[in-house]
Amino acid sequence: MAGDQGQGRGVRHAPLVLVAAVARNGVIGANQGLPWRLSSDLKRYKALTWGKPMVMGRKTYLTIGRALPGRETIVVTRDPGFAAPGVLVAHDLKAALELAAERARVMGADEVVVAGGGEIYAQTMALAERLLITEVALDATGETRFPPIDPGKWREVRREKGARGPRDDADFAFVEYERRGETIPS
Numbered sequence: 001m002a003g004d005q006g007q008g009r010g011v012r013h014a015p016l017v018l019v020a021a022v023a024r025n026g027v028i029g030a031n032q033g034l035p036w037r038l039s040s041d042l043k044r045y046k047a048l049t050w051g052k053p054m055v056m057g058r059k060t061y062l063t064i065g066r067a068l069p070g071r072e073t074i075v076v077t078r079d080p081g082f083a084a085p086g087v088l089v090a091h092d093l094k095a096a097l098e099l100a101a102e103r104a105r106v107m108g109a110d111e112v113v114v115a116g117g118g119e120i121y122a123q124t125m126a127l128a129e130r131l132l133i134t135e136v137a138l139d140a141t142g143e144t145r146f147p148p149i150d151p152g153k154w155r156e157v158r159r160e161k162g163a164r165g166p167r168d169d170a171d172f173a174f175v176e177y178e179r180r181g182e183t184i185p186s
């Protein structure tokens, strides 16, 4: 997948924010689902993504199984026959980011959410302005990982300890990173 990184450079796109919940060992997914139950994070996720276009891989879309209300879902797939109710489809990353930028303008959104999964995070991290990471305080077993967050490229600008509720499997913290140095050219 490394060869695909930065595929969208030079594309006219809105600022990108990668939103993910990540275990201590970098795992984000297991068996085409989340490796934990974190009800508090899902509530925050809804608030963070509300009113914005969301770009996600076909596998992540299938784990959710529907277009999320109040947002615009753009599914990336190489399958020319893919269709699903209420979602927009793009067949490469460049097309997905262009479509998302157009939808952001129409929706009055100031950024586009990259909603995963592992393949899509890996291809968009080099293009993103911000990362909104829920650090999940456990080591998870799973096949999908978030790319390493290089402290030379990303500055932690906010950290807030989450309040663990009865429907949360672990402690967690909400962490925001901003890209160091130059902004990404649009």
Ligand SMILES: NC(=O)c1ccc[n+]([C@@H]2O[C@H](COP(=O)([O-])OP(=O)(O)OC[C@H]3O[C@@H](n4cnc5c(N)ncnc54)[C@H](OP(=O)(O)O)[C@@H]3O)[C@@H](O)[C@H]2O)c1
Residues within 6 Å of the ligand: 004, 019, 020, 021, 022, 027, 028, 029, 030, 031, 032, 033, 034, 056, 057, 058, 059, 060, 061, 063, 076, 077, 078, 079, 090, 091, 092, 093, 115, 116, 117, 118, 119, 120, 121, 123, 144
């Ligand atoms: N913890 C979190 O915050 C979080 C967030 C999101 C997802 N997840 C988890 O992550 C896992 C899914 O991630 P994943 O890496 O397996 O899959 P993914 O990134 O969701 O989707 C991969 C698919 O996207 C399509 N795709 C990828 N790059 C493309 C490109 N450049 N052009 C066109 N299509 C492209 C392909 O679809 P086709 O095969 O159809 O061509 C590919 O199979 C699940 O376990 C999910 O629960 C976790």
